[in-house]
Amino acid sequence: MVARRPPGASVRSVPRLLRRGGIWAATIGLAVVLVAVLAAAGVASGQDALHPSSKPAPKDLVATASDFHNLATMTRVRGFFISNPLGHLKQALRVANSPKGGVYPVGTIIQLVPQEAMVKRRKGFNRATHDWEFFTLQTTALGTTITTRGTSNVVNRFGGSCQSCHSAAAPQFDFVCEHDHGCAPLPVGDDVIAAIQRADPRPLTPPGP
Ligand code: HEC
Numbered sequence: 524m525v526a527r528r529p530p531g532a533s534v535r536s537v538p539r540l541l542r543r544g545g546i547w548a549a550t551i552g553l554a555v556v557l558v559a560v561l562a563a564a565g566v567a568s569g570q571d572a573l574h575p576s577s578k579p580a581p582k583d584l585v586a587t588a589s590d591f592h593n594l595a596t597m598t599r600v601r602g603f604f605i606s607n608p609l610g611h612l613k614q615a616l617r618v619a620n621s622p623k624g625g626v627y628p629v630g631t632i633i634q635l636v637p638q639e640a641m642v643k644r645r646k647g648f649n650r651a652t653h654d655w656e657f658f659t660l661q662t663t664a665l666g667t668t669i670t671t672r673g674t675s676n677v678v679n680r681f682g683g684s685c686q687s688c689h690s691a692a693a694p695q696f697d698f699v700c701e702h703d704h705g706c707a708p709l710p711v712g713d714d715v716i717a718a719i720q721r722a723d724p725r726p727l728t729p730p731g732p
Contacts, residue, residue, distance in 0.1 A: 582629060582645050582646075583629060583630075583644055583645035583648070584608060584609055584629060584630040584632075584642055584643070584644065585644075586608075586632070586640075586642045586656070586658070586669075586672075587669075588660075588666065588667045588668055588669050589666075589667075590608050590632065590642075591632070591634075591640060591658075591660055591667040591669075592606070592667075592725065592728075593637075593723050593725040593726065593727050594634060594637055594720055594723045595723065595727060596727060596728075597632070597634065598612065598616060600616065600619040600620065601701065602635065602701065602702075602713070602716070603633055603634065603635050603699075603701075604633070604634045604635075604720075605619060605631065605632065605633055606631075606632045607628065607630045607631050607632065608630055608632070609628075609629060609630030610630070611628035611629065611630055611631065614628040615627050615628055615631040618697070619699070623695060624693075624695035624696040624697060624699075625695070625697065626653075626697050627643045627697050627699075628643065629643050629644065629645055629646070629654075630642075630643060631643040633699065635716065635720075636716065636719045636720060637660065637662040637719070637720070637722075637723040637724075637725065638659060638660050638661070638662060638680070638719075639657075639658065639659055639660065639679060639685070640657075640658040640660060641655045641656070641657050641658070641685070641689070641698065642655065642656045642658065643655060643656075644656050649674050651674065651675070651686065651690070652674045652675075652686055652689075652690070652698070653697055653698050655674075655689070655698050656672060656673065656674065657672065657673065657674065657677035657685040657686065658670075658671065658672045658677065659671045659672075659677060659678075659679070659680075662723060662724055662725050663724055663725070664724050664725070664726065665726075666725055666726065667725060674686055675687075681709075681710055688700065688706050688707055689706060691705050691706045691707065692704040692705055692706050693705050
């Protein structure tokens with residue numbers, strides 16, 4: 524004889540099934556949550572790799588014409604002008620204003636006149652120039668054009684090599700000559716230099732961020 528289920532059996536099995544179903548639903552739910560969390564973590568870590576929140580500071584300034592601006596928008600130190608598009612202006616000014624001198628931070632731009640500049644490149648750029656790159660610039664009401672750039676190849680308007688003159692500066696002054704650091708003097712007086720500085724024809728729009 525076939526065993527008959529007691530009448531209440533099917534009724535009792537419903538909550539059991541439901542209970543089992545509940546466990547499955549919870550397990551699946553948990554798995555979905557886990558997958559979502561893992562996926563989110565994966566996406567997040569992928570984004571971090573592509574868009575790191577803290578960008579490493581650039582360690583070199585390969586200057587383009589747009590890095591040079593009217594001298595009046597730079598910071599004046601005695602007779603010359605300083606900027607630092609890499610954000611190290613404070614440090615550069617500390618060196619410029621220290622009687623003991625120091626090494627200028629990477630990215631420092633120094634100018635005496637609108638048409639010439641020296642730019643501090645990355646460490647190891649050129650040992651003979653203490654990592655300075657020299658520039659001659661053409662300046663007009665439209666802005667700046669780079670005419671020549673480099674190291675021993677660059678000469679000023681009088682045919683003198685920037686490198687050979689500036690390398691005579693006492694070592695603690697990092698190639699900055701001024702009047703008393705040991706360089707041969709320029710063949711023009713301070714009054715002429717001041718007039719050339721004031722005559723910078725470039726727009727006065729301040730450098731961007
Ligand atoms: C005859 C030597 C001589 C040559 C060549 C020369 N300079 Fe200078 N430079 C000086 C002297 C001296 C000063 C300081 C003048 C002053 O403070 O009025 C000076 C000042 C400067 C300054 C301001 C900071 C400092 O050193 O006092 C910069 C920047 C500069 N020169 C860049 C150049 C560049 C770029 C070249 C080449 C295109 C160049 N110089 C060629 C002698 C020279």
